[in-house]
Amino acid sequence: MAKKRRSKRQRVKGAPPAASSPSASSSTAADDDDDVADEAPNPEAPKPVAPKPEPLAAAAAVGEALRAAKADKKPKAKAPLPEAIVLSPRTAVPVREPAFWFGFEVAWAKLAAARFIIFILLAVDAALQVSHAPRYGAGDFNVGQLPFLEAIGPGRVVFGTAELVLAYLFVLVAFGVATRVLVPICAATYAWLYFGSQLDSYQHHYLVALVLVIASFVPWQRPVDDEMRPVDPETGVRTWAVRLLLVQLAIMYVWAAVSKMAPAWVDGTTLSLQMTGKIGTFIASTVGFKVASVLVIGVELALAATVWARPAWKIAAPLGLLFHLGIMLTGLEIGLFAFLMLGVYALVVPDAFWVAVMTKLDGAARALARPSWIAFGVGLAASIVIAKLVRVEDAFMVGIAVCVVPLAIAVHALVRGRKAPPLAVGLAHVLALALWLFVDRATSTTVDYYRYWGGSQRRLGSTGAEYAYRRLTEVAPNKEPGHFQLGRLLIKRGAVEDGLAELHEAQRLEPSIARSFVEEARVLQKQGKTAEAIEKAKQATYADPSHADARALLDSLTGAKPGPAPAAPPADDPE
Secondary structure (H helix, E strand, C coil), X not given: CHHHHHHXXXXXXXXXXCCCCHHHHHCHHHXXXXXXXXXXXXXXXXXXXXXXXXXXXXXXXXXHHHHHHHHHXXXXXXXCCCCCCCCCCCCCCCCCCCCCXXXXXXXXXXXXXXXXXXXXXXXXXXXXXXXXXXXCCHHHCCCCCCHHHHHHCCCHHHHHHHHHHHHHHHHHHHCCCCHHHHHHHHHHHHHHHHHCCCCCCCHHHHHHHHHHHHHCCCCCCCCECCCCCECXXXXXXXXXXXXXXXXXXXHHHHHHHHHCCCHHHHCCHHHHHHCCHHHHHHHHHCCCXXXXXXXXXXXXXXXXXXXXXXXXXXXXXXXXXXXXXXXXXXXXXXXXXXXXXXXXXXXXXCHHHHHHHHHHHHHHHHHHCCECHHHHHHHHHHHHHHHHHCCCCCHHHHHHHCCHHHHHHHHHHXXXXXXCCEHHHHHHHHHHHHHHHHHHHHCCHHHHHHHHHHHHHHHCCCCHHHHHHHHHHHHCCCCHHHHHHHHHHHHHCCCHHHHHHHHHXXXXXXXXXXXXXXXXXXXXXXXXXXXXXXXXXXXXXXXXXXXXXXXXXXXXXXXXXXXXXXXXXXCCCCC
């Protein structure tokens, strides 16, 4: 029974003891011995309550205190809410963009310098290409780079006009005039000229076409700040298109290096055939052609790895500039491509250099952006006078036609509520036509134009050859080819006296060239004037003792042996 009682007490351990009474305290032993009384519940005794864990009890106490405080607390007057703060786009947190393409940023000074250098070089190259116009459309035969363009391939007039227009538009772009419209037009026109015919199938034309397409997405226009003021030269401009252009440049270097990984190049054979004169002698006497050939591949691979990465520009800029300067000095017949590559490296030169340069020129740049009707009118009038002086076929009419561009810009300025078109419009317009005149007078472009035109028409038996050679004698009166070829054509169609006069002029201009003496001797032979013919044949041999036709004709006239038939000019003779 004792064990049973202890187990009962243990089950309620921790319960408060029952209230004490005299009867209970007087007889403890009786209570201990009475099992029934010990087990029976006492209705008056309080029920045992299990104690709460300390954390829960503390939380409950805090909750009761808060409820009591809330019940006693009186509501206070509400304070007015603060005004809402509106974040402007400049203070808003920007969304992070991919850094390689859309986060690529260059200083505005670099874009301005690259725009001027690249597009001025493209303008000069386009003006020089005018001399190739007579090659297009000759014989109504054309094979396009892309077959669907063969039907709309350019002819002589269209090609020459398109190159003049391209030269004009490139100058306007160089001065920042309507770049968002004019650059895509230039890209489409250049691509059509190149892909429309294989007469100019050089790969650098393909690269230039790609560069112009990419350049259509470059922000060439000067940005403005929130107050519509032009930004400073050091302001950064985001442009994924410049990054793409540099990546395209790297691809070109990779392809150039891979194409040279052939035995004929690696052993130096190809380079020794290309490098002649002083450059070839210098290479042969120093590193040798084999080492130089391998170095070229190494340089191209190094440029492919560095030209697109900003941290590597300190390597790519000097290496690339020296490489293309060396190509330019070799005299390879690749037009202005070496110069154009040097111009593209304006995008590789670190920004700090261009910021320093363009900061000094910023005043002039801001002046060009000012509106000016005087500059517009003077430029328009002066351009017409300049176009009249350009000797290229149809240049004057094209000069009149391109006046539509500044007129359209002026109308657009008025519609947009501006005072006048920018001063740069009038200046660029007159400078563009001045470039035509400079190329015409300072280079052989115009002379080559009429020489190639007369040669192609003469080989085709067209009557247009006489007109071309007459124009050649007008633009180059002191050159022998025009007078000689015109004299031959006049004699052939029966105008002998006029033809002989042209031959005499050719003899006067170039007394060391035998062909005009030979041609006159044959005419005199047909007229039965043998003595005069012998004298002319002798003069031909004096002029050029190695001339086979002169010696054969003289022997025929003196009875040594029969004279040969008149020799035909070489198939590739451009005259």
